[in-house]
Amino acid sequence: MPAGMPLGQAKLMARRAAIVDAQRNLVETIKGTAVDAETSMENYIIKSDLVKTKVSGMVTGARVTSEEITSDGTYHVVMVVPMYGIGSVADAAVTAMVGTNSTPTPFPAPSAAYTPAAAQTTTTTTTTTTTTTAPAQTVSTTPATAISAAAPSAVAAINGGYTGLIIDARGNKMIRAFGPNIFDTNGRTIYSVHNVSEDYAIKYGIVSYAEGSDAWQKAESGQLSRVGSHPLIIKMAAPKARCVFNCDVIITPADADRILAENQKTHFLDNCAVTFEI
Template sequence: MKKSLIALSSVLVFSVAVGAAPLNDYIAPTAVYAAQYQINNSMETITAEGYGPMPSGMPAGAAKVLARRAAVVDAQRNLLESVKGVAIDSETTVENFMLKDDIIHSKVNGIITGARVISEEAQDGVYKVTMAVPVYGVGSIADVAITAVVGDKAPVPVPAPSVDYVPGTGVSISGNYSGLVINVRDKGLVRTFCPAIYDTNGRAIYGVYNVDKKYAIDYGVVGYAKGPEGWGKVSAGTSRAGIKPLVIEAVGVRERTVNKCDVVISVEDADRILAENQRSHFLDKYAVMFEI
């Protein structure tokens, strides 16, 4: 039977529950962004379909009940397979963590068991259900993944720029940027719960360890803008990066990893970001977008 797995459907670009408030020390770039981002985050799910044949030779009502039960089990199995392949960071996937940790295995199975039925129908002797689990928020895949990586560690400050950094010709540190946008289009970047930014010397600029755990679970470490619609929101100032982002071109994505989830930028651009952050504080507000 036909089965469809839709992993990490990009409603916004990587995602919170409606009504969940940002952390007290986070200031959204615009009011429009704050409302839109929360709504879109609430819609981001991993979904899967399941099918159950209606048994013959029994009353229609009983056959429908049994077929629906089989369809739910099928959808849950498909959801689990889809979730297993989701990248937690550049080195591993949900499945790797499940194999290593019985607690994580139990939590993921609990999320799948509690998956929500978002549509169902009976047609041509087959019952079909579509089920979904949340990507972000309490009790989500992000909750399990980020907790597994970060534990109870408090966020650490982003680094300072190099002590000898001097802005290049035509570059000024204005202190007026609302966020950071890194263009990683056509470079094969894989979305993940724990992305990072490195420079070409391997220096870590920004990542999950710099973000408050609750914020990362609810909103993600970065936002992802995919395709013309997502890029248009960035240009319109309604993305996480706000109305006046600093735009940087990525050199590439991190190599020699299982998942190409990390962004690589030049040393000069890294220092510029860190110097600008000392004035604009956009990394402290986690106002970072990747255009993919």
């Protein structure tokens, strides 16, 4: 608080200075958020007057959640802006990526070479052989070829019914972004902000993120509402090459076809039921 003036006036001046400082810090934080693999909010603020106006209005309307005068006479305020929803950071970011009143691009179809039967054969977990000797019968069970613990059951592969998609991107130094993409190794776009409702992307984001062992376990066991009780789990092949931020993922063409084929049954991609494990 400034010295040499009445206490009430000094408090008001210190509070105002703290709010202005907090607003500046918010702008710097927003500018640092990743929009997609190539750009941050700073790029769009510079390029787009619409985005700049939205961010300025958002920061001006930031909400004070707490304030206090500390023991050394410093005025301290905490201010927040929403990450998602109308008038949020996501509102500015998604608008920058897709424009306004955009129509979602349809998801691609699985490649002509894809056969669901091929996916079904990979779900066998055990083989049983029977050897007969006199007078008794011995049954021995031998484990089949090792597969990922996240692989779905044979029944699920045949009948479909997946409620969402989990991309296992652990160990790749991924960061959170408003517009992450899923590509296959052939460069085909499987999932992006352009495939979903603009309103939904602004309100909820096109993916959720699970970070840490507890969050991974909850996601895979169906305890996260985003991907539902029976998610399809796919291992990422690599992060997208030649990008500023590691937020996009690359999967194999076979996994991409499987995702697209399963989406045709339950439309989980249409509902943004996607989680990235990071």
